[in-house]
Amino acid sequence: MPSTPNQTPHDGRHDFDFLQGHWRVDNQRLRQRLQGSHDWETFTAFQTNQALPGGIGNFDDFVANSWRPDYLGMSLRLFNPQTGLWSIYWLDNLSGGLTPAGILQPPVVGRFENGVGIFEGEDTLDGRPILVRYRWSDLTPDSARWEQAMSDDAGNHWEVNWRMLMHRLDHRPQ
DSSP: OOOOTTSOOOOSTTTTGGGOEEEEEEEEEESSSSSOOOOEEEEEEEEEEEEOGGGSEEEEEEEOTTTOTTOEEEEEEEEETTTTEEEEEEEETTTTTBOTTSOBOOOEEEEEETTEEEEEEEEEETTEEEEEEEEEEEEETTEEEEEEEEESSTTSSOEEEEEEEEEEOSOOOO
């Protein structure tokens, strides 16, 4: 967005503020990824998002007892004010989101433009290198859409394998 003389340029540090609070998350998840599968599972999860101190980012939990009763996930989103980019890390109670050496798995990195957030990164699936893309869209004060897609051909083709429709359970924080 262009800036006027009395307005600072948009730097992105507040792009995830819409997510603060409590959410019901309706999930559609492909059971097998990058295998040509069309077998989707559906389940409901609940999420609570909180800001980190100093405006450096936010985190949320992901609890889906109807899907996997002992599973707990967490997103950690960190904003880099020098690049204007967000890094998003996925953590869970199965691997901790860590490599065998104890280092955080690589994040997806990106930003919002025109109301859509695209975040991409490198990962592995079954020992082979892949690309992962998160896409945030349809943002309103009370709902949002998230999709995850993967590519095993350097981004020429993408398979969407997880969709979340989020519905706010509380009033939006001020």
